[in-house]
Amino acid sequence: MDDRKKSLLKAIVENYVKTVKPVGSNSLCKKLKCSSATIRNEMAVLENLGYIEKNHISSGRVPSELGYKYYVEHLMEPKDLTGEDMLKLQTIFANNELNVSDAVTKCLEIISDLTNYTSVVLGRGSSDNLLRQLNIIALNENKVVAIVCTDKGLVENKEFIIPDNINANEIVKIGEMVNKILVGTPISKVAEKLEFEVKPVIAKRVKDYETVYNIFYDAFNDFLLHNTNIHVSGRVNLLKEPEYDNTTSIKRIASKLEDEAFKKMVDDIDGKDDLQIYIGKDSKFDDNVTVIKKKYKSGGEEGTIAIIGPKRMEYERVVSLLNYMVDRLEGKNEK
Amino acid sequence: MDDRKKSLLKAIVENYVKTVKPVGSNSLCKKLKCSSATIRNEMAVLENLGYIEKNHISSGRVPSELGYKYYVEHLMEPKDLTGEDMLKLQTIFANNELNVSDAVTKCLEIISDLTNYTSVVLGRGSSDNLLRQLNIIALNENKVVAIVCTDKGLVENKEFIIPDNINANEIVKIGEMVNKILVGTPISKVAEKLEFEVKPVIAKRVKDYETVYNIFYDAFNDFLLHNTNIHVSGRVNLLKEPEYDNTTSIKRIASKLEDEAFKKMVDDIDGKDDLQIYIGKDSKFDDNVTVIKKKYKSGGEEGTIAIIGPKRMEYERVVSLLNYMVDRLEGKNEK
DNA sequence: AATTAGCAATCGAAAAAAAGGACTGCTAAT
DNA sequence: ATTAGCAGTCCTTTTTTTCGATTGCTAATT
Numbered sequence: 001m002d003d004r005k006k007s008l009l010k011a012i013v014e015n016y017v018k019t020v021k022p023v024g025s026n027s028l029c030k031k032l033k034c035s036s037a038t039i040r041n042e043m044a045v046l047e048n049l050g051y052i053e054k055n056h057i058s059s060g061r062v063p064s065e066l067g068y069k070y071y072v073e074h075l076m077e078p079k080d081l082t083g084e085d086m087l088k089l090q091t092i093f094a095n096n097e098l099n100v101s102d103a104v105t106k107c108l109e110i111i112s113d114l115t116n117y118t119s120v121v122l123g124r125g126s127s128d129n130l131l132r133q134l135n136i137i138a139l140n141e142n143k144v145v146a147i148v149c150t151d152k153g154l155v156e157n158k159e160f161i162i163p164d165n166i167n168a169n170e171i172v173k174i175g176e177m178v179n180k181i182l183v184g185t186p187i188s189k190v191a192e193k194l195e196f197e198v199k200p201v202i203a204k205r206v207k208d209y210e211t212v213y214n215i216f217y218d219a220f221n222d223f224l225l226h227n228t229n230i231h232v233s234g235r236v237n238l239l240k241e242p243e244y245d246n247t248t249s250i251k252r253i254a255s256k257l258e259d260e261a262f263k264k265m266v267d268d269i270d271g272k273d274d275l276q277i278y279i280g281k282d283s284k285f286d287d288n289v290t291v292i293k294k295k296y297k298s299g300g301e302e303g304t305i306a307i308i309g310p311k312r313m314e315y316e317r318v319v320s321l322l323n324y325m326v327d328r329l330e331g332k333n334e335k
Numbered sequence: 336m337d338d339r340k341k342s343l344l345k346a347i348v349e350n351y352v353k354t355v356k357p358v359g360s361n362s363l364c365k366k367l368k369c370s371s372a373t374i375r376n377e378m379a380v381l382e383n384l385g386y387i388e389k390n391h392i393s394s395g396r397v398p399s400e401l402g403y404k405y406y407v408e409h410l411m412e413p414k415d416l417t418g419e420d421m422l423k424l425q426t427i428f429a430n431n432e433l434n435v436s437d438a439v440t441k442c443l444e445i446i447s448d449l450t451n452y453t454s455v456v457l458g459r460g461s462s463d464n465l466l467r468q469l470n471i472i473a474l475n476e477n478k479v480v481a482i483v484c485t486d487k488g489l490v491e492n493k494e495f496i497i498p499d500n501i502n503a504n505e506i507v508k509i510g511e512m513v514n515k516i517l518v519g520t521p522i523s524k525v526a527e528k529l530e531f532e533v534k535p536v537i538a539k540r541v542k543d544y545e546t547v548y549n550i551f552y553d554a555f556n557d558f559l560l561h562n563t564n565i566h567v568s569g570r571v572n573l574l575k576e577p578e579y580d581n582t583t584s585i586k587r588i589a590s591k592l593e594d595e596a597f598k599k600m601v602d603d604i605d606g607k608d609d610l611q612i613y614i615g616k617d618s619k620f621d622d623n624v625t626v627i628k629k630k631y632k633s634g635g636e637e638g639t640i641a642i643i644g645p646k647r648m649e650y651e652r653v654v655s656l657l658n659y660m661v662d663r664l665e666g667k668n669e670k
Numbered sequence: 671a672a673t674t675a676g677c678a679a680t681c682g683a684a685a686a687a688a689a690g691g692a693c694t695g696c697t698a699a700t
Numbered sequence: 701a702t703t704a705g706c707a708g709t710c711c712t713t714t715t716t717t718t719c720g721a722t723t724g725c726t727a728a729t730t
Contacts, residue, residue, distance in 0.1 A: 025722075058723050
């Protein structure tokens with residue numbers, strides 16, 4: 001890959017991203033300062049190397065998946081955010097009023113709006129939350145609600161129907177004891193403490209201790225199971241892209257725009273921390289799309305933000321947006 | 336409208352619902368026991384009355400909006416649920432484990448699954464909830480979380496950053512006082528009590544009482560503003576319907592499949608209590624769809640469930656499903 | 671040796687034309 | 701009041717034609 005080939009590939013990708021039409025040799029003469037014949041020769045080489053493709057024998061060239069990969073790894077130059085992009089995102093952080101979860105949601109909305117792609121966040125409470133308070137409230141003789149609050153301000157609640165042989169107020173009292181034992185415990189250690197410190201205490205006090213124990217266990221359920229919540233913004237934006245120009249392809253992609261598919265795609269609890277780009281087949285979503293994702297960790301929660309667009313995504317811009325956004329969420333770069 | 340015309344209209348609607356193709360005079364000979372010429376004559380009359388339409392001069396007939404309306408008002412005969420439909424819905428209520436909100440969500444999933452339409456619920460806490468407990472928890476010197484719990488088990492929480500001149504623990508103490516004043520108050524009366532009973536108490540104790548007052552006001556925000564939450568199931572099912580056979584119509588309807596549009600469509604805080612059918616233009620969603628909705632009220636919450644399908648919906652079946660479901664949710668008909 | 675001009679060949683996309691079929695509306699007979 | 705018969709309409713599908721963009725190759729040029 002000499003310099004001219006690199007420039008050519010870069011030009012083809014960027015031209016295609018912009019026009020969504022196969023790129024012909026003629027249209028690049030000026031940019032590369034040589035004749036169309038030369039470009040055709042170079043194109044033939046790039047095609048042999050697998051970086052670009054033809055739809056048919058007399059059509060212009062289109063970047064292949066490999067071509068896009070080469071582009072994002074070696075060719076693109078993420079710029080600073082443009083004025084408009086920057087301005088809109090800054091409104092979120094301007095007044096520090098929003099909690100993390102709302103700020104993330106707002107970010108997604110703005111990004112979807114600016115780019116016309118789909119953005120998704122899969123968030124969950126981070127494991128370094130400490131239990132701040134466990135509160136059991138009796139609603140009537142056989143119904144209580146358990147509220148768990150962490151030091152980072154995460155709150156979960158769950159309702160329980162309690163069996164006739166146990167009194168709701170009894171549960172409340174046991175709740176106070178359990179709270180005393182667990183307060184300050186990292187959420188990740190709660191299960192352990194429940195088993196070895198709480199269970200014996202309950203067993204001493206209640207005959208049917210398994211039932212009562214399970215209530216407390218279930219109260220922490222969402223935290224213990226790393227339950228995630230998902231937010232999607234601009235869900236159907238993908239359908240607006242011009243590559244979806246026939247009913248078959250639209251219906252295929254449309255059927256994937258449900259939360260479950262997004263969840264599967266975004267989820268990467270073990271993935272790397274820095275920004276990742278998954279093109280086409282690698283996206284785990286659809287061969288025709290690119291997914292750019294990045295983890296964040298802020299306040300009491302952590303998660304992954306993903307932006308889903310066509311393969312001919314505005315890579316440079318989206319990378320800049322996502323990086324900036326996560327930096328701000330994490331409190332860095334607060335200029 | 337003599338009997339034969341009624342049978343004819345009924346046959347046209349049902350035939351069209353089934354085949355999604357304009358109905359010709361020939362195809363109904365057997366059912367109506369007369370010749371195609373007779374049917375053509377009758378059809379001409381029905382067309383003059385506005386109940387059916389032609390796409391073009393030599394095409395079969397299609398029910399008009401008016402025709403559908405006549406059908407749902409006078410012609411359809413909602414049957415008992417079929418075995419399969421009944422069976423699936425019953426699994427939800429079988430073990431009384433689910434809280435209302437989860438049961439509703441589950442119902443929607445099943446209905447979307449059975450019918451291939453889209454279903455939506457817009458729910459909110461019902462106004463007859465009483466405040467069971469207001470709990471302020473200090474997270475650090477300038478951050479507290481307020482948790483509101485009602486007697487029906489609804490829980491909301493909100494985080495507050497408090498100004499430097501006030502101590503978090505002070506807020507906690509005031510919270511205990513406020514809780515004492517408000518406990519047992521219907522949520523709908525909280526705003527009033529806050530203004531006339533709580534505000535004076537705070538004012539006596541704190542200089543900057545407006546700020547503190549606002550925290551308590553905002554803590555009840557979700558309840559006071561009738562904040563609704565929305566759930567959608569089978570969101571893109573509509574796109575699968577054969578009437579969406581070109582990219583223009585698909586993209587038009589797709590752009591409406593976002594939560595906001597659903598919200599606007601379902602919301603009818605002042606609507607009638609019994610089942611309502613909105614066809615085409617009346618749907619507030621899209622001229623090509625029918626929306627069937629019904630309110631429910633159960634546990635601590637109330638809301639509206641809506642099913643959105645093509646105008647040629649399986650009216651009888653959907654009406655039966657929705658009625659059965661709401662009855663069960665409200666605890667009636669528990670056989 | 672690298673670059674370029676020139677040109678026939680290829681093939682998709684769009685437009686135009688042709689064929690086929692499903693209805694209807696009307697007339698006249700039953 | 702109903703029905704058989706038939707011309708007329710118009711959509712849908714298929715086929716044909718036209719048009720234009722782009723390529724690969726060859727030979728000339730730098």
